[in-house]
Amino acid sequence: MNHQISVDDDVYQALVHNRRGFEQPNDVLRRLLLDGEKPSVEGLVMDVIPRRGRLSALVDAGLVAVGDQLRHERVRKGQVVVAEIVEGGSIRTANGLYSAPSPALKDLVGTDIDGWHNWIHVPSGRTLRELRSELALQESQK
DSSP states (O other): OOOOOOOOHHHHHHHHHTOOTTOOHHHHHIIIIISOOOOOOTTOOOOOSOOOOTTHHHHHTTSSOTTOEEEEEETTTTEEEEEEEEGGGEEEETTEEESSHHHHHHHHHSSOOOHHHHOEETTTTEEHHHHHHHHHHHHHTO
16 A cells, blocks of 8 residues: 655655665665664754745735634535644644645645635635735835
């Protein structure tokens, strides 16, 4: 059975750095995790600046705040999924941390979906798309 995971650029860079010969990333993980070998970080340049999520501009503008809840309701399926805006404008769900709304929502509902259009910012009752449009309008009037 094959399972897939997504890794960010820093993790992939570390996997490549620890590769031996023609090892694939999965082989490196197996060696480091299952065989208990210590990973090499010597000479590895990691991104020390925390990434900013796609909601960071909305947080900076005060349109949303860290700790605010996002909600999406799937009426036909009787399902409600929630997320939280976290430091740096990222989104935390039950499945993990995401830098953008659409991947966060896709992982929860299992299908491609426009997170900007479908996430509702609970405190304001507006979609992220509406809030993003308001921000663009504010910036155009400066």
